[in-house]
Amino acid sequence: MANIVIGTAGHIDHGKTTLIKALTGIETDTTKEEKKRGMSINLGFAYLDLPNDKRVGIVDVPGHEKFIKNMVAGLPGINLVLLVIDAAEGIMPQTKEHIDILTLLGIRDFLIVLTKVDTVDPDLKELVVEDIREQLADTPLAEADLIETDAVSGTGINELLAKIQEHSEEAQERSANGSARLNVDRVFSVKGFGTVITGTLLDGAINAGDEMYVYPSGKKTRVRNIQVHETDVKSAQPGQRTALNLANLSTDEIQRGDVLSLSEKLEATWMLDVKVSCLPEVEGGIGLWDRVRLLVGTREVMARTVPIGVDWIGPGEEGFLQLRLEEQVAVKERDHFILRAYSPMQTIAGGEVLDAAPHKHRRFKAEIIESLKAKEEGSLDELIADFLNNKKQPFTKAKELQEYLGVDQEELQQVLAEMISDKRVLETKAGYLAQARYQKLAAQATEILSAYHKQYRLRFGMPLEEFRSRMRGNLAEKEISALIVLLKAAAVKEANDKIALQEFEVVFNKYQQTAKEKIEQTLANSGYTPVKKEELAELDKNAEEVLEALNGESVIFLTHEYVLLGKVFAQAVNAIQNYIGEHGQMTLGDFRDVTDSSRKSSMLILEYMDKQGITKRVENYRVLG
The missing domain is CATH 1.10.10.10 (Winged helix-like DNA-binding domain superfamily/Winged helix DNA-binding domain)
Known part of the structure; x- marks a missing residue:
């Protein structure tokens, strides 16, 4: 069975945190400010033990408009989303924006959870359910199951657990291929342990002792300890909510929004090539050099938009963009993202990364457009x-x-x-x-x-x-x-x-041919006695140029100064191979006697043979190389 992570989404005060507490017994509003204000500001985490003993992670994402970026940060790696709707209020503006964001991020598996049903009149509840179905008719939630619950009385909680278990059994197991990658959503220090980070493991597996890299900084760290659902484990698998205790890294050297990966080849980039879908209600669409907020992984960075192949991407349209970033990010192809307007802060588009480290291109260059189409389709x-x-x-x-x-x-x-x-x-x-x-x-x-x-x-x-x-x-x-x-x-x-x-x-022309013949005849006459290059150059005005051409062909340069005829060198090689084959080794004197040459000539030939690997010198004698 696959490791799955469940996310909650919905308008502020629609009961997400209370519902999770009823399911898990865990309070996800952890900070004093969250408790005081009665809303989730940051990401809240819990885990749920299903009736089949499968433990799944839960991310309670904030519902207030000001905390949308925290919501998006919690969504990478999520398999199933509980869309929480108050039975007394129905779908609210923030609920619709959450649905847009979830859809743009490619999430397609939903459960609609109607909360606080015991506090409303049954007729009103039926009207709210009818309105929900009508408003969600043209969205991926059109056929989603709707479960009526009340976290205080316990109504529908068991039915919801059964539905979650059903979805968990249908979830696809994520491949552990590739290098592990985790978007950091929390960083803190634990006394006696040091730096701890949390996130959902997107790719690959992590083992205790692994060396990992922090992006975009490129800093190196080591995994000292791993926890999954508050339990120490030796390894974490794709899809698991994970806490890592990191060595050789202070809390100042890693932050929320960073990416932790086993790969040292993940690239930090200032640009992204992407495919976007612009929401229908966005006035003006996306034009050249619009300043937007890019929400990708657990990062928010400012960016400029450069439409590719078109002048602009209109409301409800799809197209290619190059995003020019104001800060570096480290992402991978096929990662999903959200674009929000700089001001007012509203969601305008979302899509998928096609090239995680592109170059700047001309906007209407055909080969660039074809390349992006290939990446997309x-x-x-x-x-x-x-x-x-x-x-x-x-x-x-x-x-x-x-x-x-x-x-x-x-x-x-x-x-x-x-x-x-x-x-x-x-x-x-x-x-x-x-x-x-x-x-x-x-x-x-x-x-x-x-x-x-x-x-x-x-x-x-x-x-x-x-x-x-x-x-x-x-x-x-x-x-x-x-x-x-x-x-x-x-x-x-x-x-x-x-x-x-x-x-x-x-x-060779006829003059060069004449020089060639003079050189080769002189070397043939000299036999095993190498001739100086300068002497050969004096034979003919074309001799120096021709000699260079003959090098490695009919003549051999034993050194930069001394030259031997190629045929003579071949004879010398044959002679030494035969001698060593018979006697096992050969001295300089032996070679001199066999070739009837001088000591100096023998030394020049043997040293060249050593360099070529034909022979090998051992003390005062040679053996075959």
Whole structure:
């Protein structure tokens, strides 16, 4: 059975707190100010033991207009909402706003709880019920069960408990995949324990001892202890109301509205790309640069609206916005939010985050609009493609995709396998790469190498380290290595620590060919005695340029100064392999005798072989590398 959290909603004085006390025995108005004023100011928390012994969390959210932001803060992670309505008063303006907020936040599971029924005339109660059904006819609450209760006399309490149990059994189990994430709604200090925070665990699981990150600050902390419903536990699961005792963090370093996550890759952002639904009764809709209050998670921040693809979003309409924030937030794609007017403070819209860390874009750019549509409506493969094509880093690990999409690992791997088979995605040791991103990187590599070949027509290719440096940009070293592997399959060739386009070939004119022959003949005549580069350069006016072209091909640069003919070097390698194969090892003197060369020449050749890994020096002799 799933872990569920129940929220209450309704107008001030309609009996939410009293109802929860009747259900649970817990008083959720905890502060002196709340008791004095007779209203919930902050979020109140309780838990309820159902007849089937299932324990569920309850969040009593404030009903007064001034405390709407606290109400919204309590709603993330809620499965079921009890809409509380006074039998004597019926639906009030705040009740309607609560319904709007709940609907905009994507909540669809409701119970309507009529309170104080024993205090009103039965005929009046029937009129109120009829009015409630009429006013809720075009809302998600149209078919919701209505339970008549009186918390003082106990009327309907058992029936309400049975209905809550029925809903809890139907609730879907939340996946524990992905990194744990919790919106902080309370922060306080407990003597002898230190900093304690509370919130509803939205994603993943938390274990005692886990290291977590506070966003947007990025501070690091450790979970010292976990409580769920006032009971110490070793781990908390998605959907549970959770209290965490945190180490290495003071109450000044974390606050309500912060996000606590196991992931170190959650991004703090100044912008959000969102899909919004504007309420029908909002005068003027949402225009360019309107100042609004963004309520997301447990945060309230001021923001400016930038409609995308349209001039404005009218009353009752849906559309895309980029929100430019006045403070950073840390959210994830598919998180819900509410927008309220700056003044007067009324709810105007709500929706879903499509991109949690976008760049600024032009308002009418077609590709941006298409990307947002894909994020809103796309199938899993379209969402994967959009993420791979638009994220800053071209290569993406499976874990990063899973955290972003919040899907089961098996389902993700199945879709990725299909995309790889269709060649829409490439799989490498450094991660997954969209085909379109690869084509851009391949074009960049081709441009770099083409320019090099044009400048150095007689060189086999660009030194590999230079190529890596030119391609680096947003790529890590292991990603460049993975890219080179892909390029070698179709576009480039690599040899002797140099890289070139596959179609590129060094072509000598007749003068350069003459210089080539002079160089190779001189080196052949010299045998195992390396020749200085400067001596070879004096053979012909084209010799220096041609010598560079021959490097790694028909000639070997043992050092920056000494050169050996490639065929001679190959003979030397063959000789030493045969000798060590027979004798087990070879000294410098042995090599000198075998090749009939000088000590200096032998040393130059053997040291180069050591660098290439052909041989390995052990004390005063060599073995095969």
